[in-house]
Amino acid sequence: xxxxxxxxxxxxxxxxxxxxxxxxxxxxxxxxxxxxxxxxxxxxxxxxxxxxxxxxxxxxxxxxxxxxxxxxxxxxxxxxxxxxxxxxxxxxxxxxxxxxxxxxxxxxxxxxxxxxxxxxxxxxxxxxxxxxxxxxxxxxxxxxxxxxxxxxxxxxxxxxxxxxxxxxxxxxxxxxxxxxxxxxxxxxxxxxxxxxxxxxxxxxxxxxxxxxxxxxxxxxxxxxxxxxxxxxxxxxxxxxxxxxxxxxxxxxxxxxxxxxxxxxxxxxxxx
Amino acid sequence: xxxxxxxxxxxxxxxxxxxxxxxxxxxxxxxxxxxxxxxxxxxxxxxxxxxxxxxxxxxxxxxxxxxxxxxxxxxxxxxxxxxxxxxxxxxxxxxxxxxxxxxxxxxxxxxxxxxxxxxxxxxxxxxxxxxxxxxxxxxxxxxxxxxxxxxxxxxxxxxxxxxxxxxxxxxxxxxxxxxxxxxxxxxxxxxxxxxxxxxxxxxxxxxxxxxxxxxxxxxxxxxxxxxxxxxxxxxxxxxxxxxxxxxxxxxxxxxxxxxxxxxxxxxxxxxxxxxxxxxxxxxxxxxxxxxxxxxxxxxxxxxxxxxxxxxxxxxxxxxxxxxxxxxxxxxxxxxxxxxxxx
Numbered sequence: 182x183x184x185x186x187x188x189x190x191x192x193x194x195x196x197x198x199x200x201x202x203x204x205x206x207x208x209x210x211x212x213x214x215x216x217x218x219x220x221x222x223x224x225x226x227x228x229x230x231x232x233x234x235x236x237x238x239x240x241x242x243x244x245x246x247x248x249x250x251x252x253x254x255x256x257x258x259x260x261x262x263x264x265x266x267x268x269x270x271x272x273x274x275x276x277x278x279x280x281x282x283x284x285x286x287x288x289x290x291x292x293x294x295x296x297x298x299x300x301x302x303x304x305x306x307x308x309x310x311x312x313x314x315x316x317x318x319x320x321x322x323x324x325x326x327x328x329x330x331x332x333x334x335x336x337x338x339x340x341x342x343x344x345x346x347x348x349x350x351x352x353x354x355x356x357x358x359x360x361x362x363x364x365x366x367x368x369x370x371x372x373x374x375x376x377x378x379x380x381x382x383x384x385x386x387x388x389x390x391x392x393x394x395x396x397x398x399x400x401x402x403x404x405x406x407x408x409x410x411x412x413x414x415x416x417x418x419x420x421x422x423x424x425x426x427x428x429x430x431x432x433x434x435x436x437x438x439x440x441x442x443x444x445x446x447x448x449x450x451x452x
Numbered sequence: 453x454x455x456x457x458x459x460x461x462x463x464x465x466x467x468x469x470x471x472x473x474x475x476x477x478x479x480x481x482x483x484x485x486x487x488x489x490x491x492x493x494x495x496x497x498x499x500x501x502x503x504x505x506x507x508x509x510x511x512x513x514x515x516x517x518x519x520x521x522x523x524x525x526x527x528x529x530x531x532x533x534x535x536x537x538x539x540x541x542x543x544x545x546x547x548x549x550x551x552x553x554x555x556x557x558x559x560x561x562x563x564x565x566x567x568x569x570x571x572x573x574x575x576x577x578x579x580x581x582x583x584x585x586x587x588x589x590x591x592x593x594x595x596x597x598x599x600x601x602x603x604x605x606x607x608x609x610x611x612x613x614x615x616x617x618x619x620x621x622x623x624x625x626x627x628x629x630x631x632x633x634x635x636x637x638x639x640x641x642x643x644x645x646x647x648x649x650x651x652x653x654x655x656x657x658x659x660x661x662x663x664x665x666x667x668x669x670x671x672x673x674x675x676x677x678x679x680x681x682x683x684x685x686x687x688x689x690x691x692x693x694x695x696x697x698x699x700x701x702x703x704x705x706x707x708x709x710x711x712x713x714x715x716x717x718x719x720x721x722x723x724x725x726x727x728x729x730x731x732x733x734x735x736x737x738x739x740x741x742x743x744x745x746x747x748x749x750x751x752x753x754x755x756x757x758x759x760x761x762x763x764x765x766x767x768x769x770x771x772x773x774x775x776x777x778x779x780x781x782x783x784x785x786x787x788x789x790x791x792x793x794x
Contacts, residue, residue: 256505336502338485348565350482354491354502376483377505 225295233406234434240400240416242282244444246273247420252380259335260312260378270380271317272420274398281400282442284318285418286370286386288393289404290425292412298391301325304361307373307383309337309353314373314383318419320393321385324363331358336377343371346387350376370417384419409434416440454534458589461523462744465582466737468520471513472578473736476640477729480506481566487559490514517555524551527588540591547584554581568641575637579630579740586744590751599755600700613756614701618690622750625683629743632676635669636739644669645732651723677716680742684712687749704749711742 249269254260274283305321307314310332321327329339329351336354345368351360364371364387375381386393394402404414409432417423421442430436475481483506484490490498490511495518503511524547531544554577561570590596639645647666654660654674660667691698691705718735725731 256508259504335504336491336507338483340482340485350485350565352485352491376480376485377507379479379506 225297228296228298228406228408230406232432233408234430234432234436235407236404236412236414236428236430236436236438238287238402238438238440240282240285240287240396240402240418240440240442241280242275242444243441244446246275246279246282247445249273254312254378254380257312257335257378259333263311263333268380271313276398276400281396281398282418283396283398283400285396285400285402285416285440285442286318286320286384286393287396287402287404287414287416287440288320288369288386288388289390289407290369290413290415292410293390293392294410296390296408298389301391304328305385306330307339307385308332309339309375309381312378312381314375314381316383316395318370318384318395319386320395321364321387322391323367323387323389324365326361326363327385329353329360329362331356337375337381338377340374340376341371342374343368346371369415370419386417414438416442418442420445454530455589455592455594457530458527458585458592461520461527462582462585462589464516464520464523465585466740468513468516469578469582469740470733470737471509471516472575473733474729475509475513476571476736477727477732478506478509480509481571482510482562483507484510484514484562487562514558517558521551521555524548524585527585531588531592535592537591540588543584543591544588547581547588550577550581550584554578566641568638571641572634572637575641576634579633579743582740583744583747586747587751590748595700596752596755600698600752614695614698614753618687618694618701619750619753621683621687621690622746622753625680625687626743626746626750628676628680628683629739629746632673632680633739633743635673635676636736639669639673640736642666642669645727646670646723648674649723651720674719677719681712681716684708684742684746687746691749700752701749704745704752708742708745708749711738711745714738715742 249272252268252270254264254268271284275281276283301322305319305325305327306329307316307319307327308330309315312333312335331337331353334356336352338350338352339360340348340350341362342348343364345366346364349362353360364385367387367389369386369388370384371387373383373385392404392407394404396402407430409430411427411429413425414428415423415425421444424440424442426438426440428436428438486492488495491502493499495511495514498511528544528548532541535541554574557570557574557577561567561574564570639647642665644666647664647670648654648660650656654671655662660671688705688709691701695701715735715738718731718738722728722732722735
């Protein structure tokens, strides 16, 4: 009898040991990482737009842009119906000369001090349309409402994978469904993905100030109404990483800068 | 009949493991963001027209898991009613508990965005549950109940005992395979499947020339494959040398060796194909089959030993040659009593 009980106990212990060995110490992935930035809502002066300057410039690509990966949408007939032409990822968006780079997020990373800014009046928006995210790269402010819309006659889930803010994953099974979300901490960048359609991805830069821009295929950007000062300005690209640059700006001065990303070696031209 | 049903449950569990591995291989684990509902629908009324893209894998996995859960309930009740072996009755109940816990772990990993610890535990418990279903199928088989008398070694008599060397070898091999599967599951759920991108070399060397946590996990899985293969070969060599005419031992050993060869090949192909989802998934399933094949062998080597330990306290039998027969009669009569009662 004791031996039989011992055998039953053995299997129970094996189960418990397995769970204990595998389930012990890892943090859950939805845990917020850091407290809010102290610069989010401090008392401070407002920017005097009359004496402010601006930073303009262009993002260039040194070398040949890699070919964007093709997307097979045949796992969802709705996506196939909505996209008659061959589809490709949007990582490399370049100008007609192939030398300027789009979908680059340019922003003031450091040097703003304790200025305070008006809360944005408009709502940021990301749309799931034609089995893509629109826009692919964008910026928004801390605590600004983000409207998430599903314009497709198929279901999507919107899954944000921040490191500082809270992760969320919400289903939108019906066409026209909307939801609103806010991020309460600055974070560059927060990736979005649709786990239903693995090719769908987007990135948002969440900032506590208004000095950001996203380049189009001409690579141009402009950061307006910047007070005089010395800033670290960074350009971020989803494949090529981030590159910072220091800029000193005088009152009413406009400075032009260039960010140059080096293209990966051994690639073919982009679509 | 109970044995056939137990085999059906084990076969369905193979299908379930395949479905689960397809979920991970397609990165589809969060394609249905809610649980136990599916996009707000009851799981069983979620419209098939919405099973598109990765939802097909995740929702299919949930449905198959529910079916296996239902089959396990039936199996546990059936064993309870039809089999008089008390330990087996409780083993069936434990299997039911395992599949329920497995479902809860699956739900938790979705709700908490696939934390590696929970996902790995889900994979680990899946293997345990599969082992339990296979063990139940074995325990209810005519060969087990008869003490494998038909395949007896003439040197030791019908259903004769297996020496401690093979018992320990087969048991150690089974434990090593399970540990290897745990490392593999950790590798899958921490995204380390291609941390070492080349095969058979590692970054062009026999041993990686640089390290990270992901590389270490991946390397451990490759090294583990060598250890498991060596253990399987040792078990096979010993079995074929000492127990060639014991079909209940020689046959699973042959299957074990073949499966290990296929498994190593699939592992290599998984890397070479850059983690092709189907190849990767079949690799997971084959690993589970390697484990349960080794488990069957190990349990069979312990079969007579179990009987011996049951008999010893009574002190009625001392000759080894009679143990297999006596235990066979005892177990057989137990089943008959149970069947008559059922």
